[in-house]
Amino acid sequence: MRLPESNELPVNLLSACFNNKSTTYKYYWLLSILQEVEIGKSSLDKQHLFARMISNAWYTVNYFHVSFGKRDLIQDTIRKINSLETITIDENLDSVCQKLILTKNTETRRLLRHFDKNVPHWFLSPWFPRMRRAEIYNTSKKFSENCLYAIHDEKIEINPSWKNYLISNARVLKDFCFWNLSLYLQSKNPNVPDIPNKIIKPARRNSLTQQRTNFWDLVVNDLGYVKCIYTDNILTIGNYAVEHFIPHNFVSHDLIWNLIPADKLFNSTKSDKLPPIEIYFDKFFKLQESAINIVSKKYPNNKFLQDYLTIFQDLSEITQDRFKERIQPLITIASNNGFEFFI
Numbered sequence: 001m002r003l004p005e006s007n008e009l010p011v012n013l014l015s016a017c018f019n020n021k022s023t024t025y026k027y028y029w030l031l032s033i034l035q036e037v038e039i040g041k042s043s044l045d046k047q048h049l050f051a052r053m054i055s056n057a058w059y060t061v062n063y064f065h066v067s068f069g070k071r072d073l074i075q076d077t078i079r080k081i082n083s084l085e086t087i088t089i090d091e092n093l094d095s096v097c098q099k100l101i102l103t104k105n106t107e108t109r110r111l112l113r114h115f116d117k118n119v120p121h122w123f124l125s126p127w128f129p130r131m132r133r134a135e136i137y138n139t140s141k142k143f144s145e146n147c148l149y150a151i152h153d154e155k156i157e158i159n160p161s162w163k164n165y166l167i168s169n170a171r172v173l174k175d176f177c178f179w180n181l182s183l184y185l186q187s188k189n190p191n192v193p194d195i196p197n198k199i200i201k202p203a204r205r206n207s208l209t210q211q212r213t214n215f216w217d218l219v220v221n222d223l224g225y226v227k228c229i230y231t232d233n234i235l236t237i238g239n240y241a242v243e244h245f246i247p248h249n250f251v252s253h254d255l256i257w258n259l260i261p262a263d264k265l266f267n268s269t270k271s272d273k274l275p276p277i278e279i280y281f282d283k284f285f286k287l288q289e290s291a292i293n294i295v296s297k298k299y300p301n302n303k304f305l306q307d308y309l310t311i312f313q314d315l316s317e318i319t320q321d322r323f324k325e326r327i328q329p330l331i332t333i334a335s336n337n338g339f340e341f342f343i
Contacts, residue, residue: 001179004169009162010146016126018180023072025119027181028053033149033158034174037166042158044149046120049156050112051100053119054078058096060185062089063249063272064198065338069188077111084108120151191333194252206254208242215304216242216261219291222298226290228263229283230270241267245275245284246327250334256307260287273342277324277331284327285320292318 003011017026032052036044054077060066061078068075081087084105087096103109121136127147128136141150143159150157158166166173182196189195217237220226225234240261244251249272251258262270275284295302296315305315311326312318335341 001176003176004165004172006165009165010127011165013126013145014148017123019126021180021184022069024057024068024074024181024184025053025072025115026123027177027184028056028074029119029123031056031174031177033156034166034170034177037158037163038170042160042163044156044158046116046155047109047112048097048101050115051097053115054081054100054112055093055096058087058093059090059200060198064252065249065334066185066192066195066198067188067337068185073114077114080111081108120156124148124151189337191329192250192337193330197252205248208254208259211254211256211259211304212242215256215295215302216240216259216291218299218302219294220261222294223290226261226287228266229260229280229287230266230275231263233263235261235263240264243267243270245280246330246334247272247274247339250337250339251330255310256291256304257288257311260284270342272339274331274334274339276341277328281324281327282320285323288323289318289320 003015005011017030020026029049032049033044035052036049053074057068057074058078061068061075062082081100082089084107085099085103087099091099100108100112121133121140124136124140124147125131127145128139131139137151139145140147141152143150143161146161147159148162149159178196178199181199185199186192186195192198220235220237220240225236226240227233228235228240241264242259243262244254245258245260248254275281292305292308292315296305308315308318312322
């Protein structure tokens with residue numbers, strides 16, 4: 001993906017900012033600059049930008065447990081801030097940002113300020129390739145080499161010649177950041193599904209009404225009832241929750257092969273925890289097997305049968321061993337990424 005061209009500006013140098021891909025800092029730094037410029041600012045407070053960097057990554061780290069790699073401190077910073085601030089893991093971006101900007105906690109402010117050691121001046125290194133920190137600070141203040149911004153102790157000033165470019169191309173520039181950020185995070189999480197959709201918090205989770213009404217209600221109605229695999233409580237139509245066996249926070253989808261009826265109270269307490277596969281997989285598979293047999297025979301055109309074909313070539317090849325071969329690695333990877341097991 002290429003940046004929009006300009007006859008007046010050294011866009012090639014802006015692109016070169018992303019040649020070194022050892023951390024996520026540059027992606028979140030430019031995203032934060034764009035977000036400030038879009039609301040009309042030219043003088044950007046560094047602490048505000050650092051707060052935006054953290055808030056942009058907040059959901060990805062806290063909700064989806066995506067790894068940023070050992071050299072990247074954004075993940076560690078977010079985890080430390082979690083213990084210092086009263087911010088929920090799924091709070092919206094603007095709310096997280098405002099709370100971090102307004103915080104009085106000196107440790108939180110110190111953690112944010114840490115990014116000042118490297119991010120603002122090294123981002124400009126394509127313009128000043130052989131200069132050290134102090135030299136970049138001094139030279140940038142003159143907008144030498146038509147650099148993107150001038151760096152001061154507490155703020156950066158956007159170069160006036162760049163402002164219209166940033167505003168008019170903000171969407172493409174943000175897409176450029178998200179695209180490269182997706183590639184970077186996928187390289188650090190090669191077995192984690194759907195990384196692009198784990199970078200931005202969705203406006204809201206999808207309803208599971210269709211999966212309930214047009215699939216699981218058919219199964220429960222045919223059997224009369226099913227038992228919750230976790231509590232052994234009897235579940236009837238209208239008296240169960242549809243839950244993700246492997247947490248939605250990890251798989252990031254609502255495919256029917258990962259959904260089962262469950263006790264409503266248990267589902268609310270299970271949250272994003274993983275099921276111990278040695279305890280629950282056999283019951284999970286038997287429930288899925290019953291559902292496949294009933295729906296495929298009585299409702300062969302049911303659209304949710306297609307969901308199974310995302311992990312199997314044909315419904316006829318679904319056996320307990322093969323299903324476990326698909327499920328177990330996902331649970332192991334999720335556990336390695338920080339998802340906890342429920343007891």
